[in-house]
Amino acid sequence: MDFPINPPIGERVRRKETERFVSGTGRYVDDLLPAGTLHVSFVRSSCAHARIKSIDVTAARAMPGVRAVYTGADIAAHVKPLRVGGSSVLRPVKLYPLAVDKVRYFGEPLAVVVADNRYLAEDAIDMVAVDYEMLPAVVDPEKAMEPGAALVHEEAGSNIVYKFHFATDGIDKVFQDAEVVIKERIRSHRITACPIEPRAYLAHYNKDEDTLTMWSATANPHSLRGRIAEIIDFPEGKIRVIAPDVGGSFGVKIQTYQEELLLPYLSRELGRPIKWCETRIEHMRNGRHGRDQIHYVEMALKKDGTMLGIRDKIIADMGSTYTVDHSIQAAALYMTGVYQIQNYSVDALGIATTKTTHGSLRGIGKADASYILERLVDIAARQLKIDPIELRLKNFIPAEAFPYRNVTGALYDSGQYHLAMRRTAEMAGYDRLRQEQIELRKQGIYRGIGVAFVMEPTSSSRIHATGGYASCRLRIDPSGAATVFSSMGEQGQGHETTIAQIVASQTGIPFDKITVIHGDTLPTPYGFGTGSSRSSVVLMPSAWVAGKLMRDKMLGIAARQLKVLPENLQIDGGKVFAKDHPEQSIAVMEIIRTAYGAIHLLPENMEPGLEVTGYFINPNIDYTPDDKGRMNTFSSYPYAAVIAVVDVDIETGMIKIVRYSTVHDCGNMINPQIVDTQQQGSIMQGIGAALYEELRYDEDGQLISSSFMDYRLPCAEEVPELQLEHIITPNPFTPLGAKGAGETGMLGPPPALCSAVEDALSPFGVKVRETPLTPDRVLNLIEKAQATPAHG
Amino acid sequence: MYPASFEYLKPQSIEEAMALLTEHGEDAKLLAGGQSLVPMMKLRMARPKYLIDIHRLADLNYIREEAGQIRCGAMTRHIEIEESVLIRAQLPMLAVAASEIGDVQVRNRGTIGGGLVEADPCGDYAPVALAINAQFKCVGPKGERLIPAAEFFSFAYTTTLGADEILTEIIFPLPAQDSAGVYLKLERVAGDFAIVSAAVQCAVDKNGVCSAIGIGSAGGGTVPQKALAVEALLRGQKISPELLAKAGELIQVDAEPIEDMRGSAAYKKKALSAILRRAISEALRQAEAKRVS
Incomplete structure (x- = not known):
């Protein structure tokens, strides 16, 4: 396939956004304060699971500066329930902006105070008295499945709120006949994304205009607009959602939240702007959590290392689960990863517990799958005494097999797995590392070399959820500048830059003269939120389509005036000219003037003006399963090979990452600088997940790691020496040849670092099945292994 | 992150600060930099009615x-x-x-x-x-x-x-000129509070005997400890690997670490032992180098 990618596409153009972010002139929701704004604070559940017997708000209402206090029941009487769950939920439950009869997790909002300022609102929430009838906390998902367990949602009749099954014919026979079966229980632990800006909302109902403007730190403005219209029964056309600068999402801001839907109601009720900016502790307790899956997983192999099949049982802790997100299916459909495995079965269960609701988080579901699969491959390699790289090379899907249909029907667009793995080994100096390891061990240094190969399905496309398309409206303005209206907002991805690069490449309008408008539902075309790394897979192609439509139009106008066929024309240096006779030319400004002001010179049947809308639809999606349950709901499959080197201090359990080498393939890169920085940040987030970060609950269901004192993020000093390279295998299903670039980085560290630590501690025979690899856990692993006979 | 209301007072001298503290007693807190107190106030875990800001008093710096x-x-x-x-x-x-x-x-x-x-x-x-x-x-x-x-x-x-x-x-x-001091801290990520830490100041004589030693440690309990027993064990001794191991055992005997996200009590005991032994070894090495030079 031919990719017509011309500069500045593919160049390291400086980001348009950088200056305002680094100079502090970005504008976030918290920077906005319309006159008359009232502020809210939420009364939040102090326990994990309880029936609300009564809420006494009398004293709070009497506090100075308090304008109103509402309980969940007050609100439920006046708004429609939130649209929750998907078709996949076994029994949908009702959710209102505030808890009504029961609280189902620690920190759930159950009443709201509106006051003149946030301090007074906080004072007043202290005065709200809630009488609870305590119910047992449901913390362990495996116990939650047992008969007689307390029910999180009584009306659902069970804590098993979601089931997914897939099996190929004869899978059990494959395991019966297998020479080797590896069987493990491996768990991915609960983490959250921690964007630098927590959630923030400002709703302003304008009585005179009868319109509602909602500023939200959202990654999904158009969906939010529809949901607001629905819950407060207000015409969608009178609602405008604006996402100003947003300080990161990583999935957590693509969802719509309870508090977010309450503010528009309050503003309409009180006729005043209403603002709420989340505190960090609220964010840790109420922002969506991710991961938290237990897999009982088996792999069947031949003695020579040929992988034959996988059987998996997934128990996914969905938290208070008013919604069941995409995570379970995303894990279940990709447990065979990058390997040629055509025998597979999975039973996946989504379990309701009394924890914070589970949701999107960079690498949702797919990170669990790749981590657990790679753990299994390492354990198999050690048991079979095969080098972990060799075992992977033996089973990779070969380059010539793409596009490759995996066992669950997923269509992998492209890949060169063997090349990526070999190049990583070469870059890291794998053979030399193995030699050094032997030498260092003699000196008492436990060095480990970890290998991982992760693949990240991107641009998810689900019916009624995430579309599978995006659009850009492009206008060349009469002044000669261009404006692009993007259907998707940005939270740090650099769309303002990459869209401008694409439009500049197509139309010849200089990059500096192109402005990209996004995150505002009024001027931009409809589209789904920024997530699943779909920007480069659907949004950028839609900018490319818009640019192409515009280019065709400009050339059409020039063709008539120059009397040259459009295909013989070229745009460059502010002119359109004949390729063979450059002296036959017309200035781009002349074309623009014609389009707007001299329309009698336009070709016949051409519409006036220079305004087009480009749509791009992922062409390779199978929205509904076939008769065997196979489907493809993602459209591109970037991947990365990783070799991580660590030193483990066996007295303290501390891990030092000596070097992290990775080769990444996201196809063609629109801006390699942006891809590199995405990878660096993403890898650090993965290192945090592997080594430091954990949302831990006690047995009463209290979240005990709800501040950055307890939930530790890696900092600059934890950044290891990083070797990052790309290979480029263009995605044949988009005109730019790009794949998603936002998430693959985060998938690498958990399996690579577990692999490295296990390798470092191989003299003890340690097996890593739980994370994060805190020093405490590492020391425990060593001690446990020493207590049992070593095995190789 | 919204503190309860408080009154901010800014005395110009220690005497004035003293007077304010006497006047407001338990209702007052001294602001001495605010890197822990202010976050506690934002969480409303600390709710002083009066905040007496002394952190700019020049005669205390x-x-x-x-x-x-x-x-x-x-x-x-x-x-x-x-x-x-x-x-x-x-x-x-x-x-x-x-x-x-x-x-x-x-x-x-x-x-x-x-x-x-x-x-x-x-x-x-x-x-x-x-x-x-x-x-x-x-x-x-x-x-x-x-x-x-x-x-x-x-x-x-x-x-x-x-x-x-x-x-x-x-x-x-000031420690004796020929002695050396080492502070070692085990932390999850840079800038965190210690999981455990140890400070050792010691000197060695020409026979390799530890002539003076002082040890402080943190992470072994609710308060930082002066490791008197370990000091006594090592003072006047030639520090063999066996003796060092014994010091590592001894520090764990009375330790009752707080269990938290930084580690279990059992883990912190072992970590404290390791960090203490390393700090002692390094301090001895430096003291020996000083003596020789």
């Missing part, structure tokens, strides 16, 4: 050498201790301890007095102060008194300082 002692005004900032030429030359482990507190922003504002009175079980200064028997000068309505480091910490986040007293000065006796 100094580092000077006097009669074989280094005296630090209580409002000396961490960054000033970290960068002090005097401290780096005379008491390097104190500069190291200061350099490992929080991040640069915290070190620019936080003060040594604030850090010590905060009395976090894993604070960085306490082990150093305990190892070399620092003294804390306090002033109150009844006048001045000196509290030895070993008597200063009474429980987690609690000291023996009276509610109407102000810590004004920390006095570090």
Whole structure:
């Protein structure tokens, strides 16, 4: 396939956004304060699971500066329930902006105070008295499945709120006949994304205009607009959602939240702007959590290392689960990863517990799958005494097999797995590392070399959820500048830059003269939120389509005036000219003037003006399963090979990452600088997940790691020496040849670092099945292994 | 992150601060840098009615050498201790301890007095102060008194300082010229409070015998400890690997670490043993190098 990618596409153009972010002139929701704004604070559940017997708000209402206090029941009487769950939920439950009869997790909002300022609102929430009838906390998902367990949602009749099954014919026979079966229980632990800006909302109902403007730190403005219209029964056309600068999402801001839907109601009720900016502790307790899956997983192999099949049982802790997100299916459909495995079965269960609701988080579901699969491959390699790289090379899907249909029907667009793995080994100096390891061990240094190969399905496309398309409206303005209206907002991805690069490449309008408008539902075309790394897979192609439509139009106008066929024309240096006779030319400004002001010179049947809308639809999606349950709901499959080197201090359990080498393939890169920085940040987030970060609950269901004192993020000093390279295998299903670039980085560290630590501690025979690899856990692993006979 | 309402008071002298503290008693808190107090107030875990800001009082901000002692005004900032030429030359482990507190922003504002009175079980200064028997000068309505480091910490986040007293000065006796000091901290990520830490100041004679030793540690309990038993075990001995191992065992005997996200009690005991042994070995190595040079 031919990719017509011309500069500045593919160049390291400086980001348009950088200056305002680094100079502090970005504008976030918290920077906005319309006159008359009232502020809210939420009364939040102090326990994990309880029936609300009564809420006494009398004293709070009497506090100075308090304008109103509402309980969940007050609100439920006046708004429609939130649209929750998907078709996949076994029994949908009702959710209102505030808890009504029961609280189902620690920190759930159950009443709201509106006051003149946030301090007074906080004072007043202290005065709200809630009488609870305590119910047992449901913390362990495996116990939650047992008969007689307390029910999180009584009306659902069970804590098993979601089931997914897939099996190929004869899978059990494959395991019966297998020479080797590896069987493990491996768990991915609960983490959250921690964007630098927590959630923030400002709703302003304008009585005179009868319109509602909602500023939200959202990654999904158009969906939010529809949901607001629905819950407060207000015409969608009178609602405008604006996402100003947003300080990161990583999935957590693509969802719509309870508090977010309450503010528009309050503003309409009180006729005043209403603002709420989340505190960090609220964010840790109420922002969506991710991961938290237990897999009982088996792999069947031949003695020579040929992988034959996988059987998996997934128990996914969905938290208070008013919604069941995409995570379970995303894990279940990709447990065979990058390997040629055509025998597979999975039973996946989504379990309701009394924890914070589970949701999107960079690498949702797919990170669990790749981590657990790679753990299994390492354990198999050690048991079979095969080098972990060799075992992977033996089973990779070969380059010539793409596009490759995996066992669950997923269509992998492209890949060169063997090349990526070999190049990583070469870059890291794998053979030399193995030699050094032997030498260092003699000196008492436990060095480990970890290998991982992760693949990240991107641009998810689900019916009624995430579309599978995006659009850009492009206008060349009469002044000669261009404006692009993007259907998707940005939270740090650099769309303002990459869209401008694409439009500049197509139309010849200089990059500096192109402005990209996004995150505002009024001027931009409809589209789904920024997530699943779909920007480069659907949004950028839609900018490319818009640019192409515009280019065709400009050339059409020039063709008539120059009397040259459009295909013989070229745009460059502010002119359109004949390729063979450059002296036959017309200035781009002349074309623009014609389009707007001299329309009698336009070709016949051409519409006036220079305004087009480009749509791009992922062409390779199978929205509904076939008769065997196979489907493809993602459209591109970037991947990365990783070799991580660590030193483990066996007295303290501390891990030092000596070097992290990775080769990444996201196809063609629109801006390699942006891809590199995405990878660096993403890898650090993965290192945090592997080594430091954990949302831990006690047995009463209290979240005990709800501040950055307890939930530790890696900092600059934890950044290891990083070797990052790309290979480029263009995605044949988009005109730019790009794949998603936002998430693959985060998938690498958990399996690579577990692999490295296990390798470092191989003299003890340690097996890593739980994370994060805190020093405490590492020391425990060593001690446990020493207590049992070593095995190789 | 919205504190309850409070009144902000800014005295111009220690005497004025004392008077305000006497007047408002338990309702008042001293603001000495605010790197722990302000976050606690934002979480409403601390709700002082009066905040008496002393952190800019110039006569509490100094580092000077006097009669074989280094005296630090209580409002000396961490960054000033970290960068002090005097401290780096005379008491390097104190500069190291200061350099490992929080991040640069915290070190620019936080003060040594604030850090010590905060009395976090894993604070960085306490082990150093305990190892070399620092003294804390306090002033109150009844006048001045000196509290030895070993008597200063009474429980987690609690000291023996009276509610109407102000810590004004920390006095570090200068160790003998031929001795060496090492502060070692085990932390999850850079800038965190310690999981465990140890400070060791020691000297060795020409026979390789440990002639003097002082040890402070944190993470082994609700308060930082002076490791008297370990000091006694090692003082006057040639430190063999076996003796070092014994020291590592001994430090665990009375340790009752707090279990938290930094680790279980059992883990912290083992980590403390490892860090202590390493700090001793390194201090001995440096002391030996000093003796030879």
